[in-house]
Amino acid sequence: MNKQRMEAFSDGVFAIVITLLILDIRIPSVPAEGLAAALVALVPQCLAYVMSFCVVGFYWAVHHRVAHQVKLVDGTFTWLNLAWLLFVSVMPFPTSLLGRYPLQALPIVIYGVNLVVTNLTGLAVQVYMARQPRLLHEPVARGAIARLVPIYVTVNALYGVAIGLAWVLPWGSYALYAGVLTWMIVRNILGRPRMEEGTQPGTTPAAAA
Amino acid sequence: MNKQRMEAFSDGVFAIVITLLILDIRIPSVPAEGLAAALVALVPQCLAYVMSFCVVGFYWAVHHRVAHQVKLVDGTFTWLNLAWLLFVSVMPFPTSLLGRYPLQALPIVIYGVNLVVTNLTGLAVQVYMARQPRLLHEPVARGAIARLVPIYVTVNALYGVAIGLAWVLPWGSYALYAGVLTWMIVRNILGRPRMEEGTQPGTTPAAAA
Amino acid sequence: MNKQRMEAFSDGVFAIVITLLILDIRIPSVPAEGLAAALVALVPQCLAYVMSFCVVGFYWAVHHRVAHQVKLVDGTFTWLNLAWLLFVSVMPFPTSLLGRYPLQALPIVIYGVNLVVTNLTGLAVQVYMARQPRLLHEPVARGAIARLVPIYVTVNALYGVAIGLAWVLPWGSYALYAGVLTWMIVRNILGRPRMEEGTQPGTTPAAAA
Amino acid sequence: MNKQRMEAFSDGVFAIVITLLILDIRIPSVPAEGLAAALVALVPQCLAYVMSFCVVGFYWAVHHRVAHQVKLVDGTFTWLNLAWLLFVSVMPFPTSLLGRYPLQALPIVIYGVNLVVTNLTGLAVQVYMARQPRLLHEPVARGAIARLVPIYVTVNALYGVAIGLAWVLPWGSYALYAGVLTWMIVRNILGRPRMEEGTQPGTTPAAAA
Numbered sequence: 099m100n101k102q103r104m105e106a107f108s109d110g111v112f113a114i115v116i117t118l119l120i121l122d123i124r125i126p127s128v129p130a131e132g133l134a135a136a137l138v139a140l141v142p143q144c145l146a147y148v149m150s151f152c153v154v155g156f157y158w159a160v161h162h163r164v165a166h167q168v169k170l171v172d173g174t175f176t177w178l179n180l181a182w183l184l185f186v187s188v189m190p191f192p193t194s195l196l197g198r199y200p201l202q203a204l205p206i207v208i209y210g211v212n213l214v215v216t217n218l219t220g221l222a223v224q225v226y227m228a229r230q231p232r233l234l235h236e237p238v239a240r241g242a243i244a245r246l247v248p249i250y251v252t253v254n255a256l257y258g259v260a261i262g263l264a265w266v267l268p269w270g271s272y273a274l275y276a277g278v279l280t281w282m283i284v285r286n287i288l289g290r291p292r293m294e295e296g297t298q299p300g301t302t303p304a305a306a307a
Numbered sequence: 308m309n310k311q312r313m314e315a316f317s318d319g320v321f322a323i324v325i326t327l328l329i330l331d332i333r334i335p336s337v338p339a340e341g342l343a344a345a346l347v348a349l350v351p352q353c354l355a356y357v358m359s360f361c362v363v364g365f366y367w368a369v370h371h372r373v374a375h376q377v378k379l380v381d382g383t384f385t386w387l388n389l390a391w392l393l394f395v396s397v398m399p400f401p402t403s404l405l406g407r408y409p410l411q412a413l414p415i416v417i418y419g420v421n422l423v424v425t426n427l428t429g430l431a432v433q434v435y436m437a438r439q440p441r442l443l444h445e446p447v448a449r450g451a452i453a454r455l456v457p458i459y460v461t462v463n464a465l466y467g468v469a470i471g472l473a474w475v476l477p478w479g480s481y482a483l484y485a486g487v488l489t490w491m492i493v494r495n496i497l498g499r500p501r502m503e504e505g506t507q508p509g510t511t512p513a514a515a516a
Numbered sequence: 517m518n519k520q521r522m523e524a525f526s527d528g529v530f531a532i533v534i535t536l537l538i539l540d541i542r543i544p545s546v547p548a549e550g551l552a553a554a555l556v557a558l559v560p561q562c563l564a565y566v567m568s569f570c571v572v573g574f575y576w577a578v579h580h581r582v583a584h585q586v587k588l589v590d591g592t593f594t595w596l597n598l599a600w601l602l603f604v605s606v607m608p609f610p611t612s613l614l615g616r617y618p619l620q621a622l623p624i625v626i627y628g629v630n631l632v633v634t635n636l637t638g639l640a641v642q643v644y645m646a647r648q649p650r651l652l653h654e655p656v657a658r659g660a661i662a663r664l665v666p667i668y669v670t671v672n673a674l675y676g677v678a679i680g681l682a683w684v685l686p687w688g689s690y691a692l693y694a695g696v697l698t699w700m701i702v703r704n705i706l707g708r709p710r711m712e713e714g715t716q717p718g719t720t721p722a723a724a725a
Numbered sequence: 726m727n728k729q730r731m732e733a734f735s736d737g738v739f740a741i742v743i744t745l746l747i748l749d750i751r752i753p754s755v756p757a758e759g760l761a762a763a764l765v766a767l768v769p770q771c772l773a774y775v776m777s778f779c780v781v782g783f784y785w786a787v788h789h790r791v792a793h794q795v796k797l798v799d800g801t802f803t804w805l806n807l808a809w810l811l812f813v814s815v816m817p818f819p820t821s822l823l824g825r826y827p828l829q830a831l832p833i834v835i836y837g838v839n840l841v842v843t844n845l846t847g848l849a850v851q852v853y854m855a856r857q858p859r860l861l862h863e864p865v866a867r868g869a870i871a872r873l874v875p876i877y878v879t880v881n882a883l884y885g886v887a888i889g890l891a892w893v894l895p896w897g898s899y900a901l902y903a904g905v906l907t908w909m910i911v912r913n914i915l916g917r918p919r920m921e922e923g924t925q926p927g928t929t930p931a932a933a934a
Contacts, residue, residue, distance in 0.1 A: 106314070109734045116738065137831065137835075151814070323535040417555075528741065532741055
């Protein structure tokens, strides 16, 4: 089983999820003179939209790097990948919840739990892959996954703190979600793919060319 | 007519169906203190969502394997494939119905009938393909389709029992749906592609490599 | 400008339109004892869904054949193609209208007008292509477009009659829409691609191989 | 990191956005005798739909040309591209707003601001690309970006005037939006890709062949 359709299908899911997010911002039916106030009331939904757009974009970038190393796909990889996509596909629901009830604890908790579970399934895909060299273009470097673990532990611990803060300091939760996301995106932009560095030795020369 | 656009189009349909499923889980407009209760009331819809996500993911994996054997696509194949995709595309409707009326007989029946019809059109695609060696990379092994039949008969018989149980024991119907789905996914993960084994002799060495 | 992204984009649009159609079949909020009656009331929408699924599937098959002949894409082709996709993308609207008001004249008229306009833009794409041999793998055979014209005239004349019947005999309109669609699909399945036969001489040997 | 998945993902986003636009045209529940009036009331939404379909189609054509020059994708390119796609993905919202409140100032302003921001992120992608020859098939010609600037300045200045007119002369705003869009599409169709001419010297011979 080659990987092309797995990539095409995954790209489709990411593209659809990221685009469906906007459908949650519904325009209320108000008389014209109340339009400005109604639009101001949508600001939390717009911020939730931007955050989730970046979250899905980030997972897509990670998926891109993981799939880049893969040569063949087996049944386990397919279903681990589907589990990852399941939690990515769920994103419009916690996003919509957060946009509508921005200062309630429950939506903040659900949003954070979804992020943690998505991270864990994404990590599971990478751990499985590292143990199946027959599926890869070249074996994952020794210790690459071990180096991944502290990053995942830190990120998920911060999300755990954000979840805990939901009941006492919602703005702290948002600061943590936005901060971790910004940190991840900056790492991604800086082109220091530490999260996958050990597993992609072949791409470094190409990127340096 | 080559098969690339058939695959791209089918992947698109599968990716969209699997992602649209989440749109059926609508957040009710409730005051903040009623939010927890409103979210608990969504649990049946969430379970229906997960089941249908796995169903669509499974059909995608089967489609992937079928298409892998195909070299050329003719008019009949195109329309049999479209019929298969039609019943896959319908999935959000019975899923939504099941999530909203989880213990009524009718939604359980409609869900099961849709599964049976989707299976039959998928089988029709494979039977047609086996009889058109000119469309394939290599001919389907003698008896491959004959070996498929008992699996399809068993699966659809179990769905038939689940449909019959809808009026007397809805939980029995769910156990059967979930059980058959789990059995199919486990077979898929275990990499013993019995359902298509005879028809894909060329891929066995690659998978064993 | 190569044609690959034009195909990928068009496939995406067709796949999304064909899958979005199901979203128009909304489940009414009724008490459990009224569910059967509510589902029976959805039958016209289900029939409209199946018809439009086949319509979009048919246009996809035609698009597939047209794009198969193309090697390069220029600005005019891109925008003619976008005009074609515009009227395909509109399909969920007249479908939904037809499903909700099945025996009113106006929805039948709008549905028919959309079919006629989609046909005409599709024909425009083919006429333009035939006059731009530099965009094609091999020149369109002399007279190929001339042979297309009577088919398009017949189909659109039948749609015109169906539109006229909307006010006096709605069932006659439906019979014509379904009849023409069945005729087109049967031609497509029989593998006698008369509509494009002259324009695809190169594919006949391949299909016969 | 190769560019194929960036293209596949971007094509998916463009295809979904352009197709989702139709979902905003909702059919009101009216008695049959009020249907004609209800449909006439949808005319502004239909016009907004056509305009946004052309806008998204135009950005897709520009994206196509930009991506055509790219060989490799780095982290910065990925996130600039995601920012561009973010503002393209937002389109269904201002389109829906414009269709429902066509003569209010605020929707016209929001629509225009979204166009300006989308243009600026698209320009940022091209400026970044021109400075990273290692990502390109061949270096961007000297002065190509400098020649882009007056076009972007003119377009965005016209949009700025349209935004200013929203409070005093809404029809003037529409005339400017439609006029600029028509001008851009005509330039695109005429095949004089001035906007990217300097950056795509390699494609001119191919197009002339």
